Amino acid sequence: MHMRMRSPARAAALATVLTLGLALPAGALAAPASAASLSVSTPATARGSGPDAEALRAALAGLPDADATAALVRVGGTGDGWRGSAGVHDLASGRAAEPDARFRAGSTTKAVTAAVVLQLAAEGEVDLGRPARRYLPDLVPRTYEHVTVRQLLNHTSGIPAADGTGTTFEEWYAHRFDLHSLREMVADATARKPEFAPGTEQHYLNINYTVLGLLIERITGHSYEQETARRVFAPLGMRNTCFPGTDPDIRGPHNHGYQAVAGADGTTEYRDVTVWGTTDSWAAGAMISTTADLERFLIALFRGRVVPQPQLTEMFTLPAGVPGATMSAGLQRYVTPDGTELWLKSGGRWGYNSVIAATRDLSRTLVYSVNSTDAKGQGMNPVGARIAQAAFIR
Template structure:
């Protein structure tokens, strides 16, 4: 038994081979004053402000057009932003801007499911086939709701609108309904027997979105908003559905694309229909709202503590497993963080926190390689500076 992941947190950087393409002049917004705590031994425990400021220098660059950072927790806090709102004007990035939060949507979806479990509407040990009769063909063994939450279901990925960036970009305004994505996954049959391996895939949370709608009788977006966004005070967060625009203040997103002559074009990918990502990754949010989510969630304000344990429990029988219900366990510099990353074209996000909320991090980067296999270099250096 083993675990599979498409990306490795803080993995070696994937460097893009770019031609001589001029970027907008760097713009740096001064960070808010750092707040530093002192431990019982008299040592400073706050974030390394010098390292964070260094991590934000020289943006925009070939790897990212902007970065928005919020470090918080009882250790102390720091806020900073750098880069450009858009490459055409080069004006400073908006630190309060909305962005595509990608797979951090899964944290919200997991919280909704765990709320339903606390209310007795869903049994985490019950097969999902009980709640969604007729969805799974007989080739699938019973898959528990918990196995969907922690990516041990064995369901294969559903089809998208293409296999290459060029293909999906050409269809960026088309709608691919979540049910069609699920149907394509079902047609492939299982990848492995449920509970035997861990394979992080969007399809698990797409099925959970269908589960939420079936059990509640309401849309996923309305239930997620009522149960999580509003209680957490996430007023700038929403689910766009088939709308390709980001409404409200936002920084433009770009993808680095190689030209035939070997140079690189930075293609504006801000507008994009994310309907197929749905409960697995279509949320639009802000760094402040994601920080609110982490604090309310970890304190037990959104999910009762018996069910909240699922978010901090990794399958013990699967070697190398790191994913829990909506989160990922990550040990770094002597601390254990629970995090979730997200990537959509033009935007990359990381949310991380210690269980006791002594250190939290929310970062949004205008990643020019947002769907690459490795972590974006800008995101990586910020995360290393913030979490050490």
């Protein structure tokens, strides 16, 4: 399913990673006040019911802490916007976090992939109700001949996950520079029996979007990276958004990501996981971006400037007849305790958690990147949860 070959660039990256981890007790994350200070900007926009600036400042207070080393936040919508950053660029220097840093956007990539597929549907190149096998007969076997493109988009395909490179952080870390074959990943997954009949349940898995990425390439005759750049990034001016391919580095200004690893002696090691290959996630989660670029995408998407109607409706429609479904084509529906309906997409790569979220009418928008010390952990990062709660206070 994956190839343990290393390109020259990866071999060089292995040799030049100098800071693999800092063995620090948890309390050692307290950085100098000057380095960890909060940077805030509140642009003068149309006056109205803007975000609660005090609550947002409080959400970022105290970084770095045991949950996150940095955070970048943009809140917009009706009234004034709010921009903030906190924490450190890296633990070794304690330098203040880069407010316009690039980061691994994780599964927010899926919203971009879904948008490209829906554009192709609008152009008549793809029929969402047709089986994916009609477009990829050499890749999707007869076992999955009834799985439609729409079911891949909303995670109701029943295709199980492919084998990963491990079940623990240490196993994943040991294979962080492995090169993965996309076709082998799909072959591995589709060689297994279905988890459920297509369209009857919902199980969020990257494999659905790996198939969709390959479908985009088959339909257009161009690489997935070329199509996303041509159809989404370039038209929206997302100049700091890209796919790294086989390069394990984040090119350009960025803040380091860390994973907290418990030591046998009771200390916590904050291991630098910034340099990490992403060929396993590709169209499901390999994108590198900034909060400004993702905010631009989020607003344009919801306004219908990326995906035309009626295809945009797919992104705000849950699959019918599927108990407990919360995911649409590329997005997820969430209702806050006060009844506000949000449409969002979250993402997680080692060292980085991200979210794009908004009300359907764009009266409130949120984009954040949190340098989480347990980005793959169960539940929402506490810093991210505080940010989200503060952003949608009414």
